[in-house]
Amino acid sequence: MDATQQPRAEAGPECRRAALAALGEEVGRALPLPDEGLGETLLRRAQAQPAAETEEDRLIVRFGTEWRSFIRRQNPDRLTALDELIDARIERRALARFYRRMKHAAVAVTVTAFALAQFGIDRLPLVRQLWRLLRGDLR
Template sequence: MDATSQSPEARDPACRRAALDAIGEGVGRVLPPPDDGLGESLIRRAYSGRAAAEAEEDRLVVRFGTEWRTFIRRQTPDRLTALDELIDERIERRALARFYRRMKPAAVVVVVTAFALAQFGVDRLPLVRQLWRLVRGDLR
């Protein structure tokens, strides 16, 4: 049976959701919950019927491998603080890079205009002369 001959109800996202729920229940019966670790109590709760009341709510269950579990258990408050500082520094660096990327065209225009005015002379252009008087505060 191809996708075009299926009824509209069979292609409905609710049917796909029900199929995914059934697959998840089957996987939950086959795979036992892992040992206690980060987030694994949430997996046990999701596998058991206690989370059935939240069936309509979307939830994401992540099962960590043994390498990740050992890595997470190895973390100390000092290492996590250093990691937070590195992440904050990286975020600040990206923000400054974005700022400089936005300011670069404006700086080029200002420098080129300044050099053109210096080459031409301020007194030769009446508009520039008036702007210069405005900047100096000499309104005559």
């Protein structure tokens, strides 16, 4: 077999982990962490720990600059307002689903009523009995 016909070896977990570690180091060099921010003290503490914890796989996610600045701008008042907006949107969507179902039911009832009127209400015994029940004529 020459070099073009040799089977490729599958990349194992070690290769992926090494690639992710190298990528993380390069991103860390290119984008240094800011002074302080939400959760960045925990990141520094996790990075300062020795690499003796090999039995537990841990991934650290670093946010981009835009997300870090967005997280820093948040305060309790803004978070409360954001929670209220999310709750209002959930409520509006639930009401919209309810009204959509009601509209579909009203259309189905109207179409059925017109079809029964066109077909003739006295021709179906079940419909005749229901009509008598609705009128209050229980003979």
